[in-house]
Amino acid sequence: MVENRPILNVVTHLVLILGIAMVALPIWITFVAATHDEARMLQAPLPLLPGGYFFENFKQTFLGSGLSGSETAPVWRMLLNSLFMALMIAFGKIAISLLSAFAIVYFKFPFRMGFFWMIFITLMLPVEVRILPTFEVVADLGLLNSYWGLSIPLIASATATFMFRQVFLTIPDEMLESARIDGAKPMRFFVDILIPLSRTNIAALFVILFIYGWNQYLWPLLITTDTDMTTIVMSIKQMLEAAEQSPQWNIIMMTALLAMIPPVFVVIAMQKLFVQGLTETDK
Amino acid sequence: MLKRVHFSKTWLPFLLVAPQIIITLIFFIWPASQAVYQSFLIEDAFGLSTEFVWFENFEYLLADEIYLQSFGRTLFFSAAVAFLSMSLALILAAFADRVVRGATTYRTLLIWPYAVAPVLAGALWVFMFNPTLGIFPYFLEFVGVDWNHYLNGSQAMGLVIMAAAWKQIAYNFLFYLAAMQSIPKSIIEAGAIDGARPMRRFWTLVFPLVSPTTFFLLVINAVYAFFDTFGIIHAVTQGGPANSTTILVYKVFNDGFVGLDLGGSAAQSVILMLLVIVMTFIQFRYVENKVQY
Numbered sequence: 001m002v003e004n005r006p007i008l009n010v011v012t013h014l015v016l017i018l019g020i021a022m023v024a025l026p027i028w029i030t031f032v033a034a035t036h037d038e039a040r041m042l043q044a045p046l047p048l049l050p051g052g053y054f055f056e057n058f059k060q061t062f063l064g065s066g067l068s069g070s071e072t073a074p075v076w077r078m079l080l081n082s083l084f085m086a087l088m089i090a091f092g093k094i095a096i097s098l099l100s101a102f103a104i105v106y107f108k109f110p111f112r113m114g115f116f117w118m119i120f121i122t123l124m125l126p127v128e129v130r131i132l133p134t135f136e137v138v139a140d141l142g143l144l145n146s147y148w149g150l151s152i153p154l155i156a157s158a159t160a161t162f163m164f165r166q167v168f169l170t171i172p173d174e175m176l177e178s179a180r181i182d183g184a185k186p187m188r189f190f191v192d193i194l195i196p197l198s199r200t201n202i203a204a205l206f207v208i209l210f211i212y213g214w215n216q217y218l219w220p221l222l223i224t225t226d227t228d229m230t231t232i233v234m235s236i237k238q239m240l241e242a243a244e245q246s247p248q249w250n251i252i253m254m255t256a257l258l259a260m261i262p263p264v265f266v267v268i269a270m271q272k273l274f275v276q277g278l279t280e281t282d283k
Numbered sequence: 284m285l286k287r288v289h290f291s292k293t294w295l296p297f298l299l300v301a302p303q304i305i306i307t308l309i310f311f312i313w314p315a316s317q318a319v320y321q322s323f324l325i326e327d328a329f330g331l332s333t334e335f336v337w338f339e340n341f342e343y344l345l346a347d348e349i350y351l352q353s354f355g356r357t358l359f360f361s362a363a364v365a366f367l368s369m370s371l372a373l374i375l376a377a378f379a380d381r382v383v384r385g386a387t388t389y390r391t392l393l394i395w396p397y398a399v400a401p402v403l404a405g406a407l408w409v410f411m412f413n414p415t416l417g418i419f420p421y422f423l424e425f426v427g428v429d430w431n432h433y434l435n436g437s438q439a440m441g442l443v444i445m446a447a448a449w450k451q452i453a454y455n456f457l458f459y460l461a462a463m464q465s466i467p468k469s470i471i472e473a474g475a476i477d478g479a480r481p482m483r484r485f486w487t488l489v490f491p492l493v494s495p496t497t498f499f500l501l502v503i504n505a506v507y508a509f510f511d512t513f514g515i516i517h518a519v520t521q522g523g524p525a526n527s528t529t530i531l532v533y534k535v536f537n538d539g540f541v542g543l544d545l546g547g548s549a550a551q552s553v554i555l556m557l558l559v560i561v562m563t564f565i566q567f568r569y570v571e572n573k574v575q576y
Contacts, residue, residue, distance in 0.1 A: 003475055005481070008381070008481060009381075011378075012378045012381050012382060013382070015374070015375070015378045016375065016378050016379060016382065016389050016393075019371070019374075019375045019378075019393060020389070020392045020393060022371075023392070023393055023396055023449070023452060023453075024392070025411075026404075026407040026408060026411060026449065027407070029407070029410070029411055029418060030407055030410070033410065041416075042416070045418065045421045046416055046417070046418055046421075048418070095302075096302040096303040096306065097303065099299045099300070099302065099303070100299060100300045100302075100303040100304075102299055103295075103296040103297075103299035103300045104285075104300070105285065105286055105289075106286055106289050106290055107289060107290050107291065107295065107296035107299075108285060108289050108290075108291050109291070109293070109296040109297065112285070112296070115300050115304055118304060118307055118308075118312070119303060119304075119307060121307075121311070121312065122307050122311045123563055124556065124559045124560045124563050125311050125312075125314075125315050125556065125559070126510050126559060128510045128513060128532045128535070128536075128555070129318075129510070129532075129535070129552045129555040129556050129559060130311070130314045130315050130318055130552060130556075131535065131536060131539065131540075131552075132318070132321075132539045132540070132545065132548055132549065132552070133313070133314035133315070133317035133318050133321070133549075134310055134314040136314075136317070137309060137310060137313060137314055138310075152306060152310065153306075153310040155306055156303055156306040156307045156310065156311055161303065168286075169286075173286060176286065176289075186290050186295060187295075211397070211398050214400070215398075215399075215400035215401070217400060217401065217402045217513065217514040217517075218513050218514070218517075218536070222540070233400045233402055233403065233514075234402075236402055236403055236406045236518065237402055237406075237514075237517060237518050240406055240409065240518055247416070249410065249416070252406070252410075253410065256403050256406050256407065259400070259403055260398065260399050260400070260403055263398035263399070263400075264395045264398045264399065266398065267394065267395050267397060267398040268391060268395055271387075271390075271391060271394070274394075275394075275457060275461075278397075278454070278457060279457075279458070279461060
């Protein structure tokens with residue numbers, strides 16, 4: 001603070017609180033909707049304060065099949081699917097990016113730059129622009145309705161490779177020299193020195209990639225037809241469609257709440273890593 | 284970019300890059316080249332015969348009124364989302380930068396929408412604006428606005444813009460706040476000693492000094508609005524009413540998977556790829572060098 005301006009201080013806090021209210025309003029309304037019974041959620045105006053049906057809705061959503069009268073997997077199953085998908089994408093991306101960044105920074109071999117550019121190109125091919133042909137490839141490989149099909153096509157990552165490359169480039173050459181004098185082979189150097197040194201970067205990236213994986217929508221929508229493979233994020237759209245006939249907003253909003261709790265929790269609990277990951281990967 | 288001290292093994296590096304390269308080839312480069320190839324083909328409705336037609340699909344697209352409208356709509360949508368979310372984030376960051384105590388609490392409470400999936404963001408907003416039940420239409424009726432985004436195209440567009448911008452505020456806020464916190468305090472103090480009031484200091488010092496961030500965020504927000512908002516559109520409007528919210532990504536999906544126009548959808552994919560390449564180029568070229576001021 002440069003100078004003391006009491007009025008401006010009050011305005012500052014007011015604006016920030018207003019901003020937070022604006023950002024939080026949709027979530028508040030979702031939460032309130034998840035705490036009322038179905039009948040109340042059909043009368044306008046909808047309530048703005050929580051009701052007493054939170055646990056009933058939670059039970060029906062989490063253990064039951066969500067919407068009554070529909071053929072969907074129970075929500076716990078969808079949460080588990082999402083968790084598997086998110087973890088496979090996050091760990092997969094980190095593993096293959098660490099390996100390829102290691103190769104590109106620490107080895108001299110033919111086509112090194114060629115491989116680097118090939119990885120770079122993936123940055124320019126988001127799944128949205130190549131959906132049809134990628135879908136065909138996955139179908140030909142027989143990976144529809146599987147966790148492999150959900151995760152592997154999203155695993156190649158230029159941003160993660162770049163980030164690790166950047167991290168490795170800042171590690172002093174003396175590290176490798178001394179490791180060599182001690183007789184370390186390349187893989188030993190990788191496992192015992194490089195990975196421990198990039199620990200926080202790995203954690204930060206993990207936070208970002210977990211959210212990325214959890215929030216995937218278009219891809220799972222295309223390649224899963226089996227209700228047992230539905231992810232929680234996808235299921236919201238199916239419920240919204242069903243809502244046009246018989247809206248059960250309390251259940252839909254409870255599901256939405258359950259779908260956003262894991263990634264939001266990750267952001268808040270690991271805020272420092274999250275901010276680090278966000279600023280590192282996008283530059 | 285190669286270490287001065289490095290290994291020279293013949294087979295190990297190939298083994299190390301293999302997983303990434305194999306996945307890239309199978310799921311990125313091959314499908315992308317397929318898209319390019321298919322964009323030169325016309326397939327009949329039953330998939331029985333295909334004909335190689337060079338650029339006919341592209342000519343058709345660029346003469347197609349609906350496609351050009353969708354293009355214009357996407358530009359408008361991106362500009363609106365970027366402007367709305369960036370300006371709100373800038374205001375919030377400018378105030379958050381002033382706060383000494385409780386700054387982390389404010390930051391925590393402002394950044395979490397980043398973690399909400401686009402389709403969920405869409406679901407929340409469509410619920411709040413549900414024409415028969417939603418809270419906002421109920422209050423809007425008192426001021427004489429009849430809200431129904433299922434029938435009114437501009438209201439539908441407004442709704443998807445709000446939902447998309449809401450989700451992106453967190454990201455922009457974080458980057459603006461980081462940029463403002465890295466401005467040396469001495470510059471701001473010098474301004475204050477010269478008698479500039481906070482408002483003036485903001486416009487003549489802070490705003491120009493964060494202009495590289497503004498530029499960076501413009502590119503990022505454009506990419507976000509172009510490609511990551513599929514879920515929002517799909518949940519809120521499904522491109523309707525009467526195509527009024529059909530942005531390019533949605534159209535690729537719709538023409539390919541629903542309309543089964545493979546050649547046309549592939550041609551649209553190729554145009555989108557060119558757009559991503561241009562945006563990536565701008566991002567790397569200018570953002571790396573930073574904007575001059």
